[in-house]
Each structure stands twice: as C-alpha cells, then as structure tokens.
Amino acid sequence: MLEVRALSAWHGAAQALFEVSLQVGAGELVVLQGLNGAGKSTLLQAVMGLGPRVSGVISYQNESIAGWPPHRRARAGLGYVAEDRRLFTGLTVRENLHIAARGDVRAQEARVLALFPALGGMLQRPASQMSGGEQQMLAMARTLMTGPRLLLLDEPCEGIAPLLVEAIRDALLALKREGMPMLVAEQNRILADHADRTVTLSAGRIG
Numbered sequence: 001m002l003e004v005r006a007l008s009a010w011h012g013a014a015q016a017l018f019e020v021s022l023q024v025g026a027g028e029l030v031v032l033q034g035l036n037g038a039g040k041s042t043l044l045q046a047v048m049g050l051g052p053r054v055s056g057v058i059s060y061q062n063e064s065i066a067g068w069p070p071h072r073r074a075r076a077g078l079g080y081v082a083e084d085r086r087l088f089t090g091l092t093v094r095e096n097l098h099i100a101a102r103g104d105v106r107a108q109e110a111r112v113l114a115l116f117p118a119l120g121g122m123l124q125r126p127a128s129q130m131s132g133g134e135q136q137m138l139a140m141a142r143t144l145m146t147g148p149r150l151l152l153l154d155e156p157c158e159g160i161a162p163l164l165v166e167a168i169r170d171a172l173l174a175l176k177r178e179g180m181p182m183l184v185a186e187q188n189r190i191l192a193d194h195a196d197r198t199v200t201l202s203a204g205r206i207g
C-alpha cells in the first residue's frame with residue numbers, strides 16, 4: 001500500500017534521512033524504531049508531505065504522491081497522528097471528533113467510541129482537561145473519524161500512564177485485526193512484539 005524508496009530528507013541544510021526504503025503492505029503493522037533524533041518523525045512527516053524537503057520515491061496504492069500537498073494525501077486515505085497530537089484544546093472531546101468527521105458522523109463516532117470506550121464517558125470535557133494518554137486516544141479517534149485507509153502514528157504510547165498504554169495498544173491491535181495497515185514510530189517496544197516487521201532507523205539510515 002505504501003512504499004518509500006531511497007527517501008532522503010532535509011530540515012533546511014541538515015540531512016535527516018539518507019536513502020531510506022520501506023514498505024507497508026495491506027493489513028500490515030510495521031514498527032519504526034530508533035533513538036531520539038534517528039529520523040522517525042521526519043519519515044512520517046515526509047510521507048504526509050509536511051515539513052522536510054525530500055528526494056526519492058513515496059508511493060501510495062501504486063501512485064507517486066511525493067508532489068502532493070498534505071490535504072490531498074489525507075483525502076487519499078493517509079491518516080496521521082503527530083507526536084504533539086494537535087488537538088483543539090478549547091473544544092470538547094465530541095467537538096474534536098465531529099470537526100474531523102467525514103461521512104456519517106454518528107456511525108463514525110460509534111465506531112471510534114467502541115475502539116476507545118474511555119472517551120465515551122468524557123464527550124463533553126474540554127480536551128485541555130484530559131491527561132496525556134486521554135489526549136492521545138482522542139487524537140487517534142479524531143484521525144479515525146476521517147476514515148483513513150492507512151495510519152501513520154508517531155510515538156502513540158510515549159510518556160503515557162501504563163493503564164492507558166494498554167488501552168491504546170488494544171485499540172491498535174483491534175484495528176490491525178480489522179485489516180488497517182499501520183506504520184508506527186516508537187522507542188518503547190509496546191507494539192513491536194505485535195508487528196509484522198520492525199524497521200530500525202539509526203542516524204537517518206536503516207540498519
């Protein structure tokens with residue numbers, strides 16, 4: 001579904017990725033590992049068309065998307081959850097979900113609340129009054145409201161309380177069982193044991 005080939009990326013003059021290649025096939029969970037600064041976030045941003053200048057091949061469903069703006073990639077089915085979550089903190093949980101919805105809002109909401117039951121009890125709460133883990137669940141739920149066909153998740157379990165880490169892992173494994181392809185960056189090996197493949201980045205290179 002997603003193929004990255006010989007991808008290099010630069011932040012200004014600084015090169016962050018060096019000819020990286022990887023693939024995510026239908027229904028696959030691929031975990032991207034590596035230390036802080038290894039280039040994991042840069043790779044996900046490059047796939048979404050955010051931030052870094054790139055060279056190389058990025059193709060989705062056998063079509064080159066490297067020149068596409070981010071909104072076109074999102075519309076084509078790429079769902080991205082950034083490390084900083086980017087919620088509307090002044091809005092409630094429900095408003096955050098509804099603002100993102102495409103298609104049948106009620107049906108989408110029911111689906112994401114089945115994946116993240118904890119959110120169902122806090123629909124009227126402002127996002128600013130949620131814990132980090134709850135915000136992470138909301139960020140994932142909001143992205144799911146857009147009906148993505150492949151998920152790019154940046155450190156979904158980083159810095160989150162153990163109970164919520166379990167809830168997030170279980171939701172991602174449920175999505176995997178539904179056949180959702182995912183590329184997940186993580187340092188802490190929460191999902192790596194369930195991955196079809198792990199890819200390790202080291203100083204911007206696979207290895």
Ligand SMILES: Nc1ncnc2c1ncn2[C@@H]1O[C@H](COP(=O)(O)OP(=O)(O)OP(=O)(O)O)[C@@H](O)[C@H]1O
Binds near residue numbers: 041
């Ligand atoms: N906006 C930016 N401007 C300049 N350099 C950047 C920028 N974002 C990342 N970098 C640099 O690019 C390299 C890769 O960083 P990146 O954030 O992709 O790594 P990472 O593996 O995701 O680590 P982390 O888990 O800390 O986010 C690092 O050397 C980093 O300092």
